[in-house]
Amino acid sequence: MKTYPITGRRWRAFASGLLLASAGLLAPLHAQVPSSAPQEVPVPGSVPVTADAGAAPAGTLDAARVDTFLDGLVPYLMAQGDLAGAVVTVVENGRIVTERGFGFSDVAKRAPVDPETTLFRPGSISKLFVWTAVMQLVEQGKLDLDTDINTYLDFAVPAKGQPITLRQVMTHTSGLEERLRYLIVLGPDHPATGEQYLKEWVPDQIFAPGTKPAYSNYATGVAAYIVERVSGQSFDDYAQAHILGPLGMQYASFHQTLPETLLPHVAAGYRLGSGGSNPAEKVTTPGVGGLYASGGSMARFMLAMLNQGELDGQRILRPETVAQMFAPQPAILPHLPRMALGWMTSDTGGYDTRSHGGTTLFFYSWLYLIPERNIGLFVSTNSAGRDGAGSALRAQVWERMVEEFLPQRPIQAAGPGVDADTARDHAATLAGVRWQSTRRSDSTYLRMLSLFSPVRVHPQDDGTITVDGQKGLNGQLLRWREVSPWLWQEEHGRGLLEVKIEDGRPVYFSAGPFASVFGFEPIPGWRSPAWLFPALLVSLLVLTLSAIVRISGVFVRRYHGVAAPVEGRGLRWLQTLSVTILLVGVVAWVLYAQALGAPGAIADFNNAPLLAMQALSWLAVLGALVLVWVAVRKPASWPRLRRAGAWIVAGAGLVVAFVAWTHGLLTTGVQL
Incomplete structure (x- = not known):
């Protein structure tokens, strides 16, 4: 177990290694991709595994080689992406092959990443612990995967046609839309408890349960709440008592207010490694993504899952339960990877992989397992990095390791081709x-x-x-x-x-x-961007030209000393006011969207601007209706061009109002 801050002599050593490894490191890289025919994954020890003809025997990862590989790849990717720190742990056949820390957990303090003790934020990898807890309670007969989840709740989650079940929650086919509000919060205080969040921010259901995959943080939060209600413990305490503690995950916790003993070990979060650190990210429902864990602790979780739910004599799941969790579930598209019970399935270099990723504002993580080879890898960075470098690093480390250390399997064509x-x-x-x-x-x-x-x-x-x-x-x-x-x-x-x-x-x-x-x-065609987006652009152009004509008309009349016609003056003022409101509303939404798109903006959310934007949207719709009323009531003395223009401007206003109505700009409240 070693730590490697990226400074001084480490840079020189890395540069020398890079010259030797550059050909491999700079080759074109491919994304993690699924197998052409998803299969039931064999759980180690449960069924024989047939190795490739030229496959090396199990247990052949050499720690020194793996260290050399990681020491050449990870610092390079970190330097390219402006990342502050990273941790990588690799396990195989019941042993920890290596634990490596790179860079800094706190740049200002020059505190190096310690893979055994530094606490990273694995984000949605936390969900694996929720699914583990659910299956523990299934084993005890306290939960049923195919029962209506509302049976276990003290509030109602909507369902279309048929009830939502825990199986659908675990396979992300609950049909619930995504919710972002209060999911991650910056700073020390929560605006709501997890229970309040789940009860007050219930999302709509946009698909019938079990019909389409749609990853849902909210549904996972509901599952964690069910664990709380059935077990009588908070999820934080349940996980500590039944998963983290038994597995000896000493440097791990779901408590968002950490114990004093763990606080000094938390890695700071960075957008860029060269920038400043950011406030601690808090997760309102910890099971969704609130885990703190070191690389060493995550290694113990991987070892337990690869060993059929047992580690060092402590069993957290039965072997048949682990097999059930790893088994792919039915899917809408038969050739693509299917969701297992809480685990994503995929293909890495021809090897059937089980994994889960996690992304917070500042931490990018992934946990990968190849059960047939008894191999697992956990990787996490404490920086988003330049151009999504944190995301790229976690994928490249895994892809490259499989390519480097496992026998290569040929790519098979999934079909004969078409004309x-x-x-x-x-x-x-x-x-x-x-x-x-x-x-x-x-x-x-x-x-x-x-x-x-x-x-x-x-x-x-x-x-x-x-x-x-x-x-x-x-x-x-x-x-x-x-x-x-x-x-x-x-x-x-x-x-x-x-x-x-x-x-x-x-x-x-x-x-x-x-x-x-x-x-x-x-x-849907009625709001397809194919026609609506061009229509919106033309409408905005019409409204802008209308505003320019009105403004320039004022100056032209003043220059020539000509008074505006008295007849229809009130209608003209209503037109001008309505056009102004519509344009101000569009500009305000653009600025608001830009502000909300800034890193961390949603986590540091303020109600007042959203409420103001909603009020402005309603005013804009009213303005569009006023433009129609003006076009209907136009004076007969107006020139034909002006009368036609009134209808054109009214039509433009209606298009903007239609966009506001069909795209959620008229919603009330502060849901997001």
């Missing part, structure tokens, strides 16, 4: 649709994202397609080639993209390792 005409027609069909993620907030102004940044599919000249946001680790858009009807495979990779067809039309698609937790569906 050029079919590929071209299918690509054009997908390109003609504007898509939105199933993981979204539909009842608040965040719906505006579907108008301004819909997901598009783009046909390429070589017969492949690209998809907005689907990038490899080299930062380039992945290219997908159709290998069978409505199934695409990543060029030179294992990843798959699949489309669901109903009545000859594409109704859903997903791709890559995140297919288990969200996908994409068409935006």
Whole structure:
């Protein structure tokens, strides 16, 4: 167990190592991708595992080699991405292969990362402990995965058509929309308890339960609350008593107010390693993402899961329960990775992988397991970094380690291919649709994202397609080639993209390792950006020109000493006021969205600006209606051009009002 702050001689040693390893480190990198045919994963020891013909025997990770590999890769990625600190732990066959700390837990104090004691914030990896707690209570007969969750609650969670079950919560198919408000809060105080958060901020359900994957923090919070109600303990205390304590995870806690013994070990959070530190991130419902844990403690959790729920004589789950958790569940698209019970499934270099990631404002983490090889890796950074460097580091470390240390498995084509005409027609069909993620907030102004940044599919000249946001680790858009009807495979990779067809039309698609937790569906035609976005731009142009004409008209009349016509003066003033309100409303929303998009802004949320924006939106709608009223009541003496202009301006106002109505700008209250 060693710590390596990135200073002085470490830089010189790293530079020498980089010269030797540069060819491998700078090669094009690919994203983690799913297997072409998801399989039931064998739990170590439960069934025989057939190794590759040339596979090395189990237990061959050499600690010295792994250390050399990490010492060459991690500092390089940190330097490129301006990251303050990182931790990596690797386990195999019941042993900790290595624990490595890099950089600083506190830059100002020059405190190095200690992989055994420094507390990182693993974010949503916390959810694995919620699922572990749920399954412990299932083992005891206190919970049933297929019972209505409202049976266990003292408030009601909405359901469409059929009740939501814990199985659906664990597979992120509850159908609930996303909620961001109060999920993460900066500073020492919570604005609400976890129970208040769950009861006062109940999201709408946008899908019937069990029909579409849509990752839900809120639903996980409900599961943690169910654990509390059934066990009679707070989730913080339950996790400590039944998971962290038995596994000897000494440097780990779900308590958002940490014990005095752990406070000195908390890593500071940074947007950039070269910048200042930030206030502690607090999670209102700790099970959703509130874990504090060191790399060494996370290693013990990985060892227990790879050893069928037992570590050092302490059992937290039965072997059959671990097998059940690792087993993929049914999915909407059969060729893509399926969600297991709380664990994401994917393919890494041909190896069936179970994993979960975590992202907070300042910490980027991932935990990976390959059960058939009894290998696990945990990686975390305490910085977001430049251009998402924290996210890239956690993926690259894992991908590169599998590539370096496990026997390579050949890439298999998922289909025989399709003819050029079919590929071209299918690509054009997908390109003609504007898509939105199933993981979204539909009842608040965040719906505006579907108008301004819909997901598009783009046909390429070589017969492949690209998809907005689907990038490899080299930062380039992945290219997908159709290998069978409505199934695409990543060029030179294992990843798959699949489309669901109903009545000859594409109704859903997903791709890559995140297919288990969200996908994409068409935006309804009545609010599709294909027509609404251009209409909004034209309307704003009309309103702006109208305002310019009105302002310039005042100066022209003054210059020539001509008085404005008396008839219709009141209507003209109403027009001017309404146009002004509409334009001010649009500008205010743009500025508000920019401010809210700043790092940490949602976590440091203020009610007053949102309430002001909502009031302004209602005024803008009223202004649009006034413009219509003016167009109807226009004086007969107005010139024909002015009368026509009144209707054009009224139409522009109605388009802006339609956007406000259809995209959540008229909601009341402070939900987000």
